[in-house]
Amino acid sequence: MTGFGHRGACPTTLVPMRSGDGLLMRLHLAGGVLALPKAQAIALAAQRFGNGQIDLSQRGNLQIRGLSEASFAEIVPFLRANDLIAAAVENGDGAPLREIQTRVLISPLNSLSPELVALAPLAHALEQQLHLAPRQRPLSPKFSIIIEDGGPLNLAHIDADLRFIALPGEAPLKFAGYFDGVAAPVCIIPAHDLVPTALSMLDAFLASRRADGQAPARMREVSGHMAPLWRASHPQDWDAAQLPSPQPHDPADLIGAFRPDAFGLGLPFGRIHAQSLLQLHAAASAIQAKALYLTPWRVLVVPLTRKEDAIALKAALSGESFIFERRDPRLKLTACVGAPACTSALQPTARDAETIANALSTHWPEHSMQLHISGCPKGCAHPKAAPFTLVAQASGYGLILNGRATDAPQASFKSLESAIHGIASKLNGDAPFV
Numbered sequence: 001m002t003g004f005g006h007r008g009a010c011p012t013t014l015v016p017m018r019s020g021d022g023l024l025m026r027l028h029l030a031g032g033v034l035a036l037p038k039a040q041a042i043a044l045a046a047q048r049f050g051n052g053q054i055d056l057s058q059r060g061n062l063q064i065r066g067l068s069e070a071s072f073a074e075i076v077p078f079l080r081a082n083d084l085i086a087a088a089v090e091n092g093d094g095a096p097l098r099e100i101q102t103r104v105l106i107s108p109l110n111s112l113s114p115e116l117v118a119l120a121p122l123a124h125a126l127e128q129q130l131h132l133a134p135r136q137r138p139l140s141p142k143f144s145i146i147i148e149d150g151g152p153l154n155l156a157h158i159d160a161d162l163r164f165i166a167l168p169g170e171a172p173l174k175f176a177g178y179f180d181g182v183a184a185p186v187c188i189i190p191a192h193d194l195v196p197t198a199l200s201m202l203d204a205f206l207a208s209r210r211a212d213g214q215a216p217a218r219m220r221e222v223s224g225h226m227a228p229l230w231r232a233s234h235p236q237d238w239d240a241a242q243l244p245s246p247q248p249h250d251p252a253d254l255i256g257a258f259r260p261d262a263f264g265l266g267l268p269f270g271r272i273h274a275q276s277l278l279q280l281h282a283a284a285s286a287i288q289a290k291a292l293y294l295t296p297w298r299v300l301v302v303p304l305t306r307k308e309d310a311i312a313l314k315a316a317l318s319g320e321s322f323i324f325e326r327r328d329p330r331l332k333l334t335a336c337v338g339a340p341a342c343t344s345a346l347q348p349t350a351r352d353a354e355t356i357a358n359a360l361s362t363h364w365p366e367h368s369m370q371l372h373i374s375g376c377p378k379g380c381a382h383p384k385a386a387p388f389t390l391v392a393q394a395s396g397y398g399l400i401l402n403g404r405a406t407d408a409p410q411a412s413f414k415s416l417e418s419a420i421h422g423i424a425s426k427l428n429g430d431a432p433f434v
C-alpha cells in the first residue's frame with residue numbers, strides 16, 4: 001500500500017480513502033461480473049473488516065466502507081487470496097507492484113447477451129495497453145472509456161472521456177467513436193481497429209493543450225477543437241442522422257424479471273449490507289446461478305435459467321432490504337451517503353432520502369429518476385442534471401430545478417419538512433416557491 005487517497009482522488013483497493021465512517025475501499029471488477037464465490041468473499045470481508053456497509057457506485061463498482069487502519073492491513077491479504085485485487089503491474093525495477101485501476105466500462109449484461117458483440121476481450125486488450133504501454137504523461141485517475149454493445153442497456157447517463165458504441169446491423173461489425181462533450185461521432189471504425197483507435201485518441205489528447213496553454217485533465221476540456229481535426233484526418237462516409245441517439249434508462253426498467261433470463265434487485269440508494277449480500281449469495285446459489293451482474297443503475301442482476309427461479313429468488317430474499325417492485329418510490333431518488341459517513345456532508349442525506357421517498361410516494365410522474373439529494377455541492381451520486389436536486393446546507397436544503405448539485409439553488413428551505421412541502425407544491429402545480 002502507498003498510503004491513503006486524498007479527497008477528490010478515486011479510492012482503489014490498495015489506496016483507500018478516508019471518509020466519515022472510516023476507510024473506504026473501491027473494488028474494480030472487470031466487466032461488472034461478480035462470480036458468486038467472490039460475492040460471498042466481499043460480504044464476509046465487509047462484515048469482518050469493515051462496518052458491513054457496501055456501496056454500489058454510480059459506475060457499477062463495489063465499495064467496502066468503515067475499515068480501520070488495522071483492519072485494512074488484514075483485508076488486503078483476504079481479498080488477494082480471493083482473487084479480488086485487480087492484477088498488478090510489474091514495474092520491472094524491484095518497486096512494489098502497482099494495482100491496475102480499471103478505466104474501461106462496458107455494457108452491463110453483455111456477457112448474458114450472446115447475440116451482441118462480446119466486449120470483454122476488447123476491454124481487456126485495451127486495459128492491458130493502457131497500463132503497459134508508456135504514455136507522454138500520466139492520465140487523470142478519473143479519465144474513463146466506455147464501450148457499448150449497441151443493445152438495449154445503453155450507458156447514456158454516464159460520462160466518459162472516450163466512448164465507442166457498436167452500430168446495429170453493420171457487417172462487418174463497426175463502432176462509432178465519440179469524444180466527451182461532442183454529440184456527433186468523430187469516427188466509424190471496424191471492431192478490430194477499436195483498441196488502436198482508442199490509443200491514438202488517447203495520445204492525441206495527451207499531446208493537446210487547452211486555450212490557456214495548460215495540459216487538459218479531461219477530454220471535455222479540449223474535445224471542441226480536437227473533434228474537427230480528428231474527423232478531417234479520419235474521413236469517413238457516414239450519415240450522423242442515421243446513428244442511434246440513446247436515451248437514459250429508468251432504473252425501474254431493470255427491476256424484477258425484466259427479461260426471461262434475468263432478475264433485477266434494486267439497492268436502496270446504492271447500498272447493501274453484508275448480511276443481505278450473504279443472503280443473496282445463498283439464494284442465487286440455490287437456483288444454480290454462477291454470478292451476479294453489477295449495473296450502473298444501483299441494481300444487481302441475477303441470471304435465471306428456469307421460469308420458476310424468479311419466484312424462488314423473490315421468496316428467499318423477501319426479508320431483505322432489496323427493491324423488488326418497479327413502482328417503489330425509492331427508485332425516483334438518488335442520494336449520496338451523506339452525514340455522518342461523509343465528512344463533507346451537511347445533512348444525513350441517505351436517511352432524508354427515505355423520508356422524502358415515503359412522503360412523496362404518490363406524487364412522482366411515472367417514469368425516470370426525479371430527485372437527487374446531495375450532502376454537498378460536489379454531487380457524487382449523480383453528476384448530471386435532475387428535475388429536482390436538493391443540496392444540503394448548514395440548516396436545511398437548497399433546491400435546484402432541472403440542474404446539477406453544483407448549480408446555485410433557486411430556493412432554500414430551513415428544514416426537510418419544508419423542502420418536501422415545496423417539492424410537493426411544485427409537483428402539484430400549486431403556488432410556486434420560485
Ligand code: SF4
Nearest residue numbers: 336342375376379380
Ligand atoms: S456529494 Fe455527498 S458523498 Fe460526495 S462529498 Fe458531498 S456529501 Fe460527501
